Amino acid sequence: MKKNKTFLLSLFSLLFMYGCDLIDYHPYDVDISGETGINAKNMAKIESNCKGKTTIKFAVMGDSQRWYDETEQFVKHINRRNDIDFVIHGGDVSDFGITKEFLWQRDILNGLKFPYVVIIGNHDVLGTGEEVYTKVFGEDNFSFIAGNVKFVCLNTNAIEYDYSHPVPDFDFIENALADRKDEYSKTVFSMHVRPLIHEFNNNVAKVFHRYVKEAPGIQFCTAAHEHHLTAEAIFEDGIMYYGSDSMNHRSYLVFTINPERYEYEVVYF
Structure with missing residues (x-):
């Protein structure tokens, strides 16, 4: 009996020392x-590639959560184009905020031949998702300039914060619009949840839109979240809010901004 106990203790010790690769860690680790x-x-790549351009063309997609095959097909489809400057993912790369969801989607999106950015979605905030998003992609509010267009990309997932966090963050918006003001003359706002949708903090929806319409040369806003295509001037003042489809519906939007106007198209794959 003593020999058997000694053998079992030795076996467990070996498994502990050498079997770490067999352990599946908690899905919400970081x-x-x-x-x-x-x-x-x-x-940085977008700004460098678009420097001096007066016409830019970019794609907007979103809600790739759980639709891995379709997202791979999107990457293959858009990579056949030669006219895209960059891609904006409108948020919800994850479904449950699980670490591996972010990493799987990141690895698929890294197959794009164009630089891309990812906006944080409401599902990306679940569990430890916000911490994972921050590590993998970056801050939840960010901005950049492509050609002469300032892109203001925002966390608008207010419902996930119970009003304990400034969502949307008006201080960030003010600073982003003031920063490098002499380098741009047009503005695009991009977000996951648009105003007048339940998950947006609609107590400040009109205030938010005032920032939008006072931005230099405002062109339009982009969003995702609703899992179907939308195009609406939601405040009836001519400023359009365009919503991309979820990836399972196999479509994305392409916008062209030139000196005179902008155009958009829906692309199916």
Whole structure:
């Protein structure tokens, strides 16, 4: 009996010492493997690639959560184009805020031949998702300039914060619009949840839109979240809010901004 106990203790010790790779860690850990800080690196590429351009063309998609095959097909489809400057993912790369969801989606999106940025979605805030998003992609509010257009990308997932966090963050918006003001003459706002949708803090929806319409050369706003295509001047003042479809519906939007106007198209794959 003593010999058997000694054998079992030795076996368990070996499994503990050498069997770590067999352990599946908690799905909400924040142990990140692979590339991090993606948005900052890609924003630098976007600004460099678009410097001096008077016409830019970019794609908007979103809600790739759980639709991995379709997202891979999107990457393959858009990579056949040669006219895209960058891609904006409108948020919800994850469904449950699980670490591996972020990493799987990141690895798929890294197959894009164009630089891309990812906006935080309401599902991306679940569990430890916000911490994972911050490590993998970056800050939840960010801005960049492409050609002569300032892109203001925002966390608008107010319902996930129970009003304990400034969502949307008006201080950030003010600072983003003031920063490098002499380098841009047009503005686009991008977010996951648009105003007048339940998950937006609609107590301040009109205030938010006032910031939008007072931005230099406002063009339009983009959003995701609703899982279907939308195009509406929701405040009836001519400023359009365009919503991208979820990836399972196999479509994305392409916008072109030139010196005279902007155009958009829906692309199916």
